[in-house]
Each structure stands twice: as structure tokens, then as C-alpha cells.
Amino acid sequence: MDQNSQQKSLHIGLVGAGIGGLAAAIAIRLAGAEVTVLEAASELGEIGAGIQMTPNVSRLLIKWGIADIIGDNLVEVEEFNLRQQDGTKVGYTKMVPDMKKDLGHPYGTTLLSLNLQLMRDRWWVVHRAHLHSGLVEVAQSLGVKLLINSRVNSLDYSRKGPVTVTTEARNRHVFDLLIGSDGVNSVVRRTLFPDVRPTPPSTNSAYRAIVPYSRILKDPIAKTLIEKPTMEVWLSEKAYIITYPISGCKDLNLVLSHHTDNLVYNVEDVAVEDLRKQFEGYDLKIKRVIDMIPETQRWPLLVTALESWSSPEKNVVLMGDAAHSMVNHMAQGAATAMEDGAFIGRCIAEVVQNRLTLTQAVEIYEKERMPKARAKQHISFLNGAIWHLPAGPKQEARDGAMKEEMSGKKLSRSPNLYSDPRMLEQVYGYDAEQHADEAVRTFLQRREGVIDT
Structure with a gap:
């Protein structure tokens, strides 16, 4: 009997063709299962603006061939600068690791190994549409x-067993497993857990905007911001601005975090004059760019908290924002969804090879990924608190703790979470596929009595 005849035939369905859903579709198809994605929209695409592809997921873009498809529209960031509202630099991260300095660091061996990995995996920024298009192309090619x-x-x-899905057009689909990858307003989550509603944890929300480089270059003051591909953050009380280049350094992406008088649950149209007034007192360079924004919207920051991600029979399971939406202060929402997809893909591979059942694959996925997602939610809260500090002793302590980084020194701990060694290891050094393989191996060893439970 050949190997293929020993494989289990599976048809996996996904609801939602966003970034996380497409990543999962690719990973599951590579695992050997048949994959169908049901998308509500009339055409494939992604709304929004820029997105960070940090090393924990840029490795997937490289491995799956998506990076080659996106090409020059992926921009590698050289450095990350934290600034006070007036532009004074208070924090710094060199995005391309310095190996010589790592060797002399208290965490030298760990950092050297980690940064060798980070150099391979890259730190990219990209327009969501370009990322989505690359994911679609690879998914369809598979x-x-x-x-x-x-x-x-x-x-x-x-x-127990297959799931039947009926669409509004009365089409029926039958899947061995259904994955809800349909985002923060998930139909699948509402079906499983009708009492759960994603909630803004505070009055914090965000404006998003894009300004063309061609316009910025005409301004002698603003153009100094785009002399090289950097990520810049201006910090102030209850607000911050983050910028970085996208679309092959043709556009500057802006996210402007702020607080409102009320909780924001949905995307809102906002008069651009209101945005400009809110950030009136900022560094002139970024203020000149803000004044170039033609229009904007206010986006809610919603958090989803669940005790389970699956149906009782383990034939429906959630991923991405449908399961664990989070605030945006570490830029890990889409990245965490892609991790989910890569992880569950490796578990499905073991089902195809008849080493796990689908129920066991879902249980391993939930057991291992739920704590990781919760940790990302907490870290995102933490960074938001750090970046939103009001002027005073806490803000001075934050800036003072980062001072030595300005001269290139690496710290054992830093309030700049983009360079803190523990955050580098826990967030950016994380490998979802390796984690899945280790979790499956541990499960199989325990089942076979090789290790104690």
C-alpha cells in the first residue's frame, strides 16, 4: 500500500477570506487536506491601510513564497524611534540586529541566536491589500x-461528525471541520457563543490614514521624516502617532491613537479638521504630514474574550479576531491570526497522516494557542499603557529607562517593548509551526506512555 492510500481524506471549510483565514487555508492545504473558503464579499480584497509583518510571521511569508509575490511592496524597516510629542527622541531600536553587541550582552547567547533568526525572518511593513493579494495568489495556486x-x-x-453550512444564497457545504476566520464580527462566533460581544476596553480608538510620499517630498520640513525607511512613534498623554512607509516607499502609513468621550464600537467617519485639531501641538514635521491627510475614519479597538474557541463536538473552531481580537498597540492582531493558521495547519497534517483525530487536533490547538493569544492581548494592553503615559514622574521614568538605548546599548529590560529581550523572544521570536510540532510530539509521547502525564 502506498503512502497516499494511507492518508485520511479531509475537507476543511473556512468562513472568511481575510489575512488569517487565507494563512490558515494555505497551511491546511499544505498539510494535504482539501480546503474551501466561504467569503461573504462580492470580491476578494482587504480594506484598511498599513500592517506590520513582524518576524514571527514574516517567516511564513518567506516559507510560503508570498514575499516573492509581494516583492518591492514589502518594505524592510531599518530603525524604530520613540519620541516625545515635540519630536525629542527618547527610545531607539535598530531593526537589523547588531551581532557584535549582542555577544557582550548579559543575554548574549540567547540574543545572538534569536537575532540570527530575526535577520532571516525580517521586519516588514506592507499595505494590507498587497499582503492579501499575495495570500490569495498562493492559496489559489495550491x-x-x-x-x-x-x-x-x-x-x-x-x-459529532461533519458540519453543514448554508449560505444566504441557499448553497449547502459539508465539511469535516469548520474554522471561523470571519473577524471581529464573526457569524461563526455569534452562532457558537451568542452572548459574547467584542468590547472596547476603554475610550481608546484610532484614526488611520495614508499620505503619498510625492506630496510629503514637496514640503521641506516634512520630507525629513522619509529620508530612510523608519518606524516613528510620537508619545503623549492618552494619544500617540505611529508612522511607517508602505507600498515600496511610495506612501506613508499613519495610525493616530486617541481617546474619545464615548466608547467606539464601529468604524466612524470623522471630519479631518477634528483629527488635525486633536494633534495640533505635535512635532512640526509630523504635524505638516497630518495637515496633508485628505480624509480619515475612526476605528474601534475591540477585545474578544472567550473561555473556549470550539463547539462541544470540536467540529467547529475559531481563529484570529473571531476568537481573540485585541488592541493594536503591539501590531499583533493579524500576526496572531496568521500564527493560529500556521499552528492548526500543522495539527491538521497529523490528522491527514492518521496520527491524530480531528478532535485531538482541535484540542491541541486550543490548549496551546489560547494562552498565547491571551498573552498577546495583555502585552498589547501593556504597551498601550506605556505609550499613553501622561507627563510626570512615570513618563520621566519611562524615558530615563530607555536613555542608554539611544547610544546603541542593549538593556536586559526596557519599556521599549520593540527591543526588550523578553518581548523579542516571546513575541517576535515565536515560531508557530515549531510550537505545533512540539505540542503534537508531546501529545503522542504521552499517549504512547513515553513520558508521564
């Missing part, structure tokens, strides 16, 4: 079925 105009109307998952 044989993933992407069905548009397929808004899900109902699920029948009450019995």
Missing part, C-alpha cells in the same frame, strides 16, 4: 477553493 458571495446563514454542527 488549489484552495475561494468562493465569494458566500455569506453564511446557518450552521448545523450539533452532532
Whole structure:
């Protein structure tokens, strides 16, 4: 009997063709399962602006060939600068690691190994549309079925075994496993957990905008911001601005975090004059760029908290924002969704090879990924608190603790989480596929009595 005849035939369905859903589709297809993605929209695409592809997921873009497709539209960031509201630099991270300095660091061996990995995996920024297009191209080349105009109307998952999905167009699909990758307003999550509602944890929300380089270059003051591809952050009480280049350094992406008088649950149209007034007192360089913003929207920062991600029969499971939406202060929302997809793909591979059941694969995924997602939610809260500090002793202590980084010295701990060694290891050095392989191996060893439970 050949190897293929020993493999289990699986048809996995995903609801939602966003970044996380497409990453999962690619990983599961590579695992050997048939994959169908149901997308509600009438065409494939991604709204929004820029997105950070940090090393924990840039490795997936490289491995899956997506980086080659996106090409020059991926921008590698050279440095990260934290500034006070007036532009005074208070924090610094060199995005390309310095190996010689790492050797002399208290965490030298760990940092050297980690930074060798980070150099391979890159720190990219990209327009969401370019990332999404690359994911679509790879998914389709692998044989993933992407069905548009397929808004899900109902699920029948009450019995152990296959799940039946009915769309608004009355089309029926039957899957061995259904994955809800349909974002913060997930139909799948509402079906499983109707009492759960993603909630803004505070009055914090964010403006998003894009300004063309061609316009910035005409301003003698503003153009100094784009002399090289850097990520810049201006910090102030209850607000900050972050900028970085996208689209092959043709556009500058801006995210302007701020607080409002009320909780924000949905994307809101905002008069651009209100945005400009809110950031009136900032560094002239960034203020000149803000004055170039033609229009903007206010985006909510919603957090989803669940005790389980799956149906009782483990034939429906959630991922990405459907399971664990988070505030944006560490730029890990989409990255965490991609990690989910890569992880569950490796678990599905073991089902295809008849080493796990689908139920066991889902249980391993939940057990291992839920704590990781919660940790990302907490770290994102933490960085938001650090970046939103009011003027005073705490802000002075934060800036003082980062002072030595300005001269290139690496610290054992830093309030600049983009260079803190523990954050580098926990967040940016994380390998979802390796984690999945280790978790499966441990499960199999325990089942076979090789190690104690």
C-alpha cells in the first residue's frame, strides 16, 4: 500500500477570506487536506491601510513564497524611534540586529541566536491589500477553493461528525471541520457563543490614514521624516502617532491613537479638521504630514474574550479576531491570526497522516494557542499603557529607562517593548509551526506512555 492510500481524506471549510483565514487555508492545504473558503464579499480584497509583518510571521511569508509575490511592496524597516510629542527622541531600536553587541550582552547567547533568526525572518511593513493579494495568489495556486458571495446563514454542527453550512444564497457545504476566520464580527462566533460581544476596553480608538510620499517630498520640513525607511512613534498623554512607509516607499502609513468621550464600537467617519485639531501641538514635521491627510475614519479597538474557541463536538473552531481580537498597540492582531493558521495547519497534517483525530487536533490547538493569544492581548494592553503615559514622574521614568538605548546599548529590560529581550523572544521570536510540532510530539509521547502525564 502506498503512502497516499494511507492518508485520511479531509475537507476543511473556512468562513472568511481575510489575512488569517487565507494563512490558515494555505497551511491546511499544505498539510494535504482539501480546503474551501466561504467569503461573504462580492470580491476578494482587504480594506484598511498599513500592517506590520513582524518576524514571527514574516517567516511564513518567506516559507510560503508570498514575499516573492509581494516583492518591492514589502518594505524592510531599518530603525524604530520613540519620541516625545515635540519630536525629542527618547527610545531607539535598530531593526537589523547588531551581532557584535549582542555577544557582550548579559543575554548574549540567547540574543545572538534569536537575532540570527530575526535577520532571516525580517521586519516588514506592507499595505494590507498587497499582503492579501499575495495570500490569495498562493492559496489559489495550491488549489484552495475561494468562493465569494458566500455569506453564511446557518450552521448545523450539533452532532459529532461533519458540519453543514448554508449560505444566504441557499448553497449547502459539508465539511469535516469548520474554522471561523470571519473577524471581529464573526457569524461563526455569534452562532457558537451568542452572548459574547467584542468590547472596547476603554475610550481608546484610532484614526488611520495614508499620505503619498510625492506630496510629503514637496514640503521641506516634512520630507525629513522619509529620508530612510523608519518606524516613528510620537508619545503623549492618552494619544500617540505611529508612522511607517508602505507600498515600496511610495506612501506613508499613519495610525493616530486617541481617546474619545464615548466608547467606539464601529468604524466612524470623522471630519479631518477634528483629527488635525486633536494633534495640533505635535512635532512640526509630523504635524505638516497630518495637515496633508485628505480624509480619515475612526476605528474601534475591540477585545474578544472567550473561555473556549470550539463547539462541544470540536467540529467547529475559531481563529484570529473571531476568537481573540485585541488592541493594536503591539501590531499583533493579524500576526496572531496568521500564527493560529500556521499552528492548526500543522495539527491538521497529523490528522491527514492518521496520527491524530480531528478532535485531538482541535484540542491541541486550543490548549496551546489560547494562552498565547491571551498573552498577546495583555502585552498589547501593556504597551498601550506605556505609550499613553501622561507627563510626570512615570513618563520621566519611562524615558530615563530607555536613555542608554539611544547610544546603541542593549538593556536586559526596557519599556521599549520593540527591543526588550523578553518581548523579542516571546513575541517576535515565536515560531508557530515549531510550537505545533512540539505540542503534537508531546501529545503522542504521552499517549504512547513515553513520558508521564
